[in-house]
Amino acid sequence: MSDNQVARWVGGTPLGVLVRLILVSILVGVILSALGLDPFDIIHSVERLIRSIWNMGFDAIRWLWRYFLLGAVIVVPIWLIMRMANAPRGR
Numbered sequence: 001m002s003d004n005q006v007a008r009w010v011g012g013t014p015l016g017v018l019v020r021l022i023l024v025s026i027l028v029g030v031i032l033s034a035l036g037l038d039p040f041d042i043i044h045s046v047e048r049l050i051r052s053i054w055n056m057g058f059d060a061i062r063w064l065w066r067y068f069l070l071g072a073v074i075v076v077p078i079w080l081i082m083r084m085a086n087a088p089r090g091r
Helices: 003-010 014-034 042-056 058-085
Strands: none
Touching: 003 014, 042 058
């Protein structure tokens, strides 16, 4: 394969793709570690995560609802203003 075909197949230069894969893998590893997932014990970690979410119950729903409302107070009016500003004008 020529260099162009390899670059097209992997989505960029092989070294660049390798560096991006390494960085994304580290980022995902940090996130999974923060969630309590362990690569050597992934099944039990997922089970613990689901159980802890289940145990939070309705407190988690109330928590999400409050953040949703807090964000929607800002996001929805800005969205409406943007939609009206970009609306096609009548002839």
